[in-house]
Amino acid sequence: MTHHIAILGGSGFVGRHLAERLCQQGHQVRILTRNRERNREELLILPGLELVQANVLDPIELEAQLQGRDVVINLVGILHERRRGRNDLPPARHGDFEKIHIELPRLVANTCARLGIPRLLHMSALGANPIAPSAYLRSKGIGEEIIRQAGENSAALGHFTYLNGPKLLWGRGLKVTSFRPSVIFGDGDSFFNRFAQLLRSVPFVVPLAKADAKLQPVWVEDVVSAFVQAMDDEKTYGKSFELCGPKVYTLAELLRFTQQQIGKHQVILPLCDLVATVQAAILEKLPGKILTRDNLLSLSVDNVCQRDDLRKVFGIEPSSLESIVPSYLNQGSSRAGRLAEVRKRRGEAA
Numbered sequence: 001m002t003h004h005i006a007i008l009g010g011s012g013f014v015g016r017h018l019a020e021r022l023c024q025q026g027h028q029v030r031i032l033t034r035n036r037e038r039n040r041e042e043l044l045i046l047p048g049l050e051l052v053q054a055n056v057l058d059p060i061e062l063e064a065q066l067q068g069r070d071v072v073i074n075l076v077g078i079l080h081e082r083r084r085g086r087n088d089l090p091p092a093r094h095g096d097f098e099k100i101h102i103e104l105p106r107l108v109a110n111t112c113a114r115l116g117i118p119r120l121l122h123m124s125a126l127g128a129n130p131i132a133p134s135a136y137l138r139s140k141g142i143g144e145e146i147i148r149q150a151g152e153n154s155a156a157l158g159h160f161t162y163l164n165g166p167k168l169l170w171g172r173g174l175k176v177t178s179f180r181p182s183v184i185f186g187d188g189d190s191f192f193n194r195f196a197q198l199l200r201s202v203p204f205v206v207p208l209a210k211a212d213a214k215l216q217p218v219w220v221e222d223v224v225s226a227f228v229q230a231m232d233d234e235k236t237y238g239k240s241f242e243l244c245g246p247k248v249y250t251l252a253e254l255l256r257f258t259q260q261q262i263g264k265h266q267v268i269l270p271l272c273d274l275v276a277t278v279q280a281a282i283l284e285k286l287p288g289k290i291l292t293r294d295n296l297l298s299l300s301v302d303n304v305c306q307r308d309d310l311r312k313v314f315g316i317e318p319s320s321l322e323s324i325v326p327s328y329l330n331q332g333s334s335r336a337g338r339l340a341e342v343r344k345r346r347g348e349a350a
């Protein structure tokens with residue numbers, strides 16, 4: 001069945017991979033972006049893709065762009081706030097996390113309900129929880145809870161303590177599914193690519209905060225497969241799925257793995273929490289915000305799956321990072337290569 005899909009956050013790392021797969025399968029995909037010009041060259045070559053500039057936080061613009069769609073996918077997310085909220089409970093008030101991870105999902109769910117759109121897929125994050133230690137994870141947790149309650153099966157569950165925004169219209173046939181991935185790797189990621197960039201610029205010693213933090217990285221194409229399968233699978237309605245790769249690593253192991261891939265041999269120096277906090281307090285003031293104190297709080301919770309949803313629900317055998325990362329870390333962008341192929345074929349067809 002061909003769907004008319006709107007993707008919010010579709011210009012990002014996950015969104016580009018997802019849009020490519022959906023277009024390959026013949027779906028009509030509309031990506032909403034704040035900056036069409038910045039993304040047009042790479043995205044507009046995908047057949048069936050429409051790239052629209054819109055402020056998704058504006059209810060009128062959002063409604064106009066979701067009109068006529070039968071599936072909405074919300075991937076919008078940020079790791080750092082430009083405007084910070086309060087760091088106590090209720091969390092992230094008036095900050096960017098609240099706007100992007102709480103108010104936007106609420107607006108999207110409301111708009112879907114108002115327009116009678118039947119299907120909403122939402123990207124959360126592993127560890128997201130309304131009482132998590134970091135503002136990022138708390139806001140993601142509340143956003144996921146809003147989406148869960150917006151699903152038709154949760155209409156009877158009552159009002160969630162932090163949901164103090166405008167009245168919700170849920171319970172009108174909206175089928176929702178949320179996804180909770182650990183860190184996602186793949187061509188164009190900002191995890192291994194950023195590690196590699198850092199390692200290439202640091203000479204002898206790499207001071208590493210939260211070196212023992214546990215993560216279970218998952219390949220972006222496995223995440224995409226779960227989204228695509230869930231779209232038409234009734235079993236996934238009203239549910240939330242954890243997405244992880246096959247193996248758990250510490251942050252230090254992942255950094256060492258990156259070193260091996262790019263031929264670097266610096267000493268990795270694990271930092272105690274106090275020094276790590278001072279380091280993050282300095283780094284978060286610099287452009288690019290490599291690390292913030294809120295990131296440290298996120299890393300204080302193990303980012304490891306409790307369930308094997310990729311295999312058990314979706315029948316996907318997760319790919320190891322050892323089998324994927326070398327293909328893009330050192331050898332330019334394989335995705336760019338694939339897109340050049342698409343461009344060439346379209347040129348030939350024209």
Ligand SMILES: NC(=O)c1ccc[n+]([C@@H]2O[C@H](COP(=O)([O-])OP(=O)(O)OC[C@H]3O[C@@H](n4cnc5c(N)ncnc54)[C@H](OP(=O)(O)O)[C@@H]3O)[C@@H](O)[C@H]2O)c1
Pocket residue numbers: 008009010011012013014015032033034035039056075076077078100123124125126181182183184185191
């Ligand atoms: N990557 C990971 O390792 C990972 C792990 C767990 C969960 N997640 C979640 O997965 C989702 C996608 O991640 P990603 O890595 O693809 O992120 P990304 O590359 O940073 O892309 C995020 C997208 O969100 C949009 N966006 C950002 N700020 C916005 C704002 N203020 N208003 C409107 N749109 C905004 C951007 O669209 P425009 O700039 O085009 O407007 C961009 O396309 C996020 O929700 C993230 O929290 C990611």
